[in-house]
Amino acid sequence: xxxxxxxxxxxxxxxxxxxxxxxxxxxxxxxxxxxxxxxxxxxxxxxxxxxxxxxxxxxxxxxxxxxxxxxxxxxxxxxxxxxxxxxxxxxxxxxxxxxxxxxxxxxxxxxxxxxxxxxxxxxxxxxxxxxxxxxxxxxxxxxxxxxxxxxxxxxxxxxxxxxxxxxxxxxxxxxxxxxxxxxxxxxxxxxxxxxxxxxxxxxxxxxxxxxxxxxxxxxxxxxxxxxxxxxxxxxxxxxxxxxxxxxxxxxxxxxxxxxxxxxxxxxxxxxxxxxxxxxxxxxxxxxxxxxxxxxxxxxxxxxxxxxxxxxxxxxxxxxxxxxxxxxxxxxxxxxxxxxxxxxxxxxxxxxxxxxxxxxxxxxxx
Numbered sequence: 001x002x003x004x005x006x007x008x009x010x011x012x013x014x015x016x017x018x019x020x021x022x023x024x025x026x027x028x029x030x031x032x033x034x035x036x037x038x039x040x041x042x043x044x045x046x047x048x049x050x051x052x053x054x055x056x057x058x059x060x061x062x063x064x065x066x067x068x069x070x071x072x073x074x075x076x077x078x079x080x081x082x083x084x085x086x087x088x089x090x091x092x093x094x095x096x097x098x099x100x101x102x103x104x105x106x107x108x109x110x111x112x113x114x115x116x117x118x119x120x121x122x123x124x125x126x127x128x129x130x131x132x133x134x135x136x137x138x139x140x141x142x143x144x145x146x147x148x149x150x151x152x153x154x155x156x157x158x159x160x161x162x163x164x165x166x167x168x169x170x171x172x173x174x175x176x177x178x179x180x181x182x183x184x185x186x187x188x189x190x191x192x193x194x195x196x197x198x199x200x201x202x203x204x205x206x207x208x209x210x211x212x213x214x215x216x217x218x219x220x221x222x223x224x225x226x227x228x229x230x231x232x233x234x235x236x237x238x239x240x241x242x243x244x245x246x247x248x249x250x251x252x253x254x255x256x257x258x259x260x261x262x263x264x265x266x267x268x269x270x271x272x273x274x275x276x277x278x279x280x281x282x283x284x285x286x287x288x289x290x291x292x293x294x295x296x297x298x299x300x301x302x303x304x305x306x307x308x309x310x311x312x313x314x315x316x317x318x319x320x321x322x323x324x325x326x327x328x329x330x331x332x333x334x335x336x337x338x339x340x341x342x343x344x345x346x347x348x349x350x351x352x353x354x355x356x357x358x359x360x361x362x363x364x365x
Contacts, residue, residue: 016045020060024067031097035080038073053077075101082109091116094123102130146209147179155180155359156334163208166199166225173198173252173299177333177359178205179212181250184329185295185361188214190247193289195234195282197221202250203228235281241289249286249296253278258312259303268307272315275303279316287323290364295328296320301357313358325362333357 019042026034038057046056057077061070068076079100083089086096095116099109116126141149147161157174164175178201186192194202197219206212220232220239232240239249257278259271286296303310317327335355 016042016049016051016056019045020063023060024065026068031076031079032083032086032093034068034073035076035078036084038077039080043077082106089113092123095126098123098126098130102127145179145183145211147205148176149183150180153329153331154334155331164204165201169199169225171198171252171254173201175201175205178202178250179209180331181297181359181361182206182212182215182248185297186212186215186248190215191245192217192248192250193239193241193246194219194250194252195232195239195285196251196253197229198225198252198254200225200229234285235278239282239285239289243288244291246289247291247294249290249294251282251286251296252299253282258301259310260305266305266307268310271303272310275310275312276315276319279312280319283316283319283325284323287320287325287364292364295361295363296325297329297359297361299333299357299359302354304354309354313360317360320360320362324365326365327360328363329359329361331359331361333359 019037023034023037023042026037042056042060043053046053051059057073058070060066061068061073075097079086079097082100083096086093089096091113095113099112103109103112112126112129115121115129119125121129138148141147148157155177157176160172160174161176164178165172182192182205192202192206192215194217197203198221200219203217203219206215206217218241219229220234221229222231222233224231230240257275259266259275283296283298286298290296298316300313300316302312313330321327333356335357
C-alpha cells in the first residue's frame with residue numbers, strides 16, 4: 001500500500017525564515033500590505049518547501065515572540081485575496097477589511113458594497129447590516145429546519161432549547177448540538193443510537209423536529225429518564241445492538257467520566273489509564289454495532305490541572321483509528337457560563353482550565 005503524502009516541515013535553515021522574519025516587522029494596522037506579502041511571497045515559498053498555506057500561517061503564529069495570531073494572519077490573507085485592488089475601490093479600506101473578514105460569499109460582498117455606496121454608510125452601518133442579515137438568516141433556517149443550524153465548526157448556544165432534554169438535569173447538553181450533529185452526520189432512514197442518553201435529548205430532537213421524522217432512535221442509560229430509555233450500563237454489558245446494524249451513534253459521556261485534575265489525590269498516569277480504558281470499551285462497542293460507512297460522534301474534553309494537560313480528544317482519536325474508525329469531523333463546543341464546574345484559584349494552576357469540549361466524529365471503514 002502506498003504511503004499517504006505528508007507535507008514536509010521546514011527545517012531550521014529553511015528559505016522561509018527570512019520571509020517569516022519580515023512578516024513580524026509589519027505594522028499591526030497594515031492589514032492589506034501584510035496580506036499581500038503573505039499571498040505573494042510567503043505562501044508560494046512555503047508551497048515550494050512542501051508546506052501548505054494553512055500550515056505556514058499556523059507555524060508562524062506559534063513561534064515564540066511572533067506578534068500576529070493565526071486568526072489575524074488568516075484575515076489579512078483573505079483581505080488581500082478578495083480585494084487586491086482595494087486602493088481603486090470607492091469606499092475607505094476599512095470597509096473592505098470588514099467585508100473580507102465577515103462575509104464569505106462574493107456576491108453578497110458586492111451587494112453590501114453597493115448598498116454602502118448608495119446609502120453613504122459608515123462602517124458601523126455596514127457592521128449592523130451584516131449582523132442583522134445573519135440573525136435573519138438564522139431565523140429563516142429555524143423556520144425551515146426547526147433549529148439554529150450552524151455553518152461553522154464552533155457550536156455555541158447560550159440557552160438550551162427548552163424542547164430538548166429535561167430542565168435542570170445535571171450535565172444536560174443543549175439539544176441544538178444534537179440537532180446539528182444529526183443534520184450533518186446522518187441521512188434519511190438512519191438508525192440512531194444514544195448509549196448514554198442522560199435526559200433523553202436525542203430522542204426529543206428526533207421526536208420534535210419534522211426534519212428528522214424519518215430517523216429512528218434507541219436510547220440507553222444507567223438511570224433512564226423516561227420510558228423511551230432502556231436501563232443499560234454499556235461499560236459492563238456493552239451496547240445491546242446487533243453487530244453492523246446501526247447507522248449513527250451519538251455519545252456524550254457524563255462529566256464524572258473524566259478525572260478531576262484539580263483534586264489533591266489526582267494521579268495523572270493512573271487517571272489517564274482508567275479513563276482511556278473506559279473510552280476503549282465504548283469506542284470498540286460503537287465500532288462493532290456500526291454499519292460500514294456508519295458514523296459515531298463523541299463529546300470529549302481534556303483534563304487540565306496543576307500537573308498540565310491530558311489531551312483526551314487526541315487520545316480518543318488515536319483509539320478510534322486503531323479500531324477502524326477514520327476521522328470525519330471536529331467541532332468545538334464552548335461551555336456555558338452556568339455549567340456548574342468548580343473553580344480553582346489561579347495560584348494553584350500552571351495552565352488555564354479548559355472551557356471548550358470537542359465533538360469528534362468518526363466513520364467506519
